[in-house]
Amino acid sequence: xxxxxxxxxxxxxxxxxxxxxxxxxxxxxxGHAVVEELAxxxxxxxxxxxxxxxxxxxxxxxxxxxFKVTGSVCDVTSRTExxxxxxxxxxxxxxxxxxxxxxxxxxYFQRTIDVTPEDISLYLSTxxxxxxxxxxxxxPLLKNSGAGNIVFMSSVxxxxxxxxxxxGATKGTQFNVFLI
Ligand SMILES: NC(=O)c1ccc[n+]([C@@H]2O[C@H](COP(=O)([O-])OP(=O)(O)OC[C@H]3O[C@@H](n4cnc5c(N)ncnc54)[C@H](OP(=O)(O)O)[C@@H]3O)[C@@H](O)[C@H]2O)c1
Numbered sequence: 001x002x003x004x005x006x007x008x009x010x011x012x013x014x015x016x017x018x019x020x021x022x023x024x025x026x027x028x029x030x031g032h033a034v035v036e037e038l039a040x041x042x043x044x045x046x047x048x049x050x051x052x053x054x055x056x057x058x059x060x061x062x063x064x065x066x067f068k069v070t071g072s073v074c075d076v077t078s079r080t081e082x083x084x085x086x087x088x089x090x091x092x093x094x095x096x097x098x099x100x101x102x103x104x105x106x107x108y109f110q111r112t113i114d115v116t117p118e119d120i121s122l123y124l125s126t127x128x129x130x131x132x133x134x135x136x137x138x139x140p141l142l143k144n145s146g147a148g149n150i151v152f153m154s155s156v157x158x159x160x161x162x163x164x165x166x167x168g169a170t171k172g173t174q175f176n177v178f179l180i
Pocket of ligand 1: 024026028031048050051052075076107153155156
């Protein structure tokens with residue numbers, strides 16, 4: 001095979017044409033980069049965030065780049081909003097989802113002795129419960145797609161101690177989610 005053909009078939013292997021993805025927290029940071037990467041490879045994406053104007057700006061930008069990205073406002077710490085999000089995704093993608101990227105996560109630097117009960121609840125609902133429940137909600141859609149994948153944006157702090165004990169504890173939970 002000529003080098004050019006070889007390169008092109010290698011590139012084609014990574015294409016995601018016809019695939020669907022839900023990326024949580026796609027309006028900023030790593031989530032924004034993941035949306036752009038997946039959309040650039042041809043996937044159709046739905047994303048969410050809490051701040052509507054920022055989300056709408058991103059959607060406009062992606063539309064101008066020719067990416068197939070939709071979005072909705074959702075606070076993933078709310079069980080009802082997570083259910084609404086998955087119902088939107090299901091109707092938009094005809095009940096089939098290839099990729100779920102659990103990207104939303106929070107990190108505030110604070111000393112362990114300063115952590116309050118409210119901090120613990122917020123970290124658990126944002127970094128752990130939301131991702132866990134979204135996996136459960138996405139399960140039938142992932143199965144229907146015939147090739148479902150889940151990605152957790154975890155952290156090295158979930159494996160080794162790096163002075164953010166509460167964050168690390170919630171990120172460590174993400175290594176233990178199995179769906180059968
Ligand atoms: N940045 C790093 O160096 C690093 C390293 C290791 C792991 N990670 C992990 O990677 C993920 C992304 O990190 P990042 O630094 O890119 O975050 P970021 O820049 O703070 O962006 C977070 C995104 O999630 C959205 N978001 C936050 N809370 C939300 C909620 N309750 N419901 C819905 N959307 C919410 C934000 O939009 P709104 O604020 O508008 O909701 C934003 O789009 C996190 O899970 C983080 O723990 C990051």
